[in-house]
Amino acid sequence: MSKSVFEKIIDREIPAAIVYEDDLVLAFRDVNAKAPVHVLIVPKKIIPRLAEAVPADSQVLGHLLLKAAEVAGRLGLAKTGYRLVINNGPDGGETVPHLHCHILGGRPMAWPPG
């Protein structure tokens, strides 16, 4: 299997504007930002999408969400709020087959999403 673009970012084969990293996750700015703040946080473990996560991934999934909130706070979004989005599969709008959580903020978000 060829590497996804996010695996290449994790392995430092292509550049990204990294805002947070630890042993389990990496967060970097989305190249096609849809909000004043648009960061992706991804597990370093290769999980193609949420539907393919298994019980053994519980720790990394919990860590991903806790760190998403921490990164949002570091980026100044704690008070105004933010939206987390995980797109799963074609109808979900998934374009990169490596699990990622969008952190969007800096403007009010509409509901329902398009």
Ligand code: AMP
């Ligand atoms: P999704 O549509 O949920 O799969 O989201 C994939 C996101 O990855 C999109 O918002 C893209 O703009 C973003 N993206 C694709 N390539 C890169 C890259 N090299 N660096 C940062 N973000 C990227």
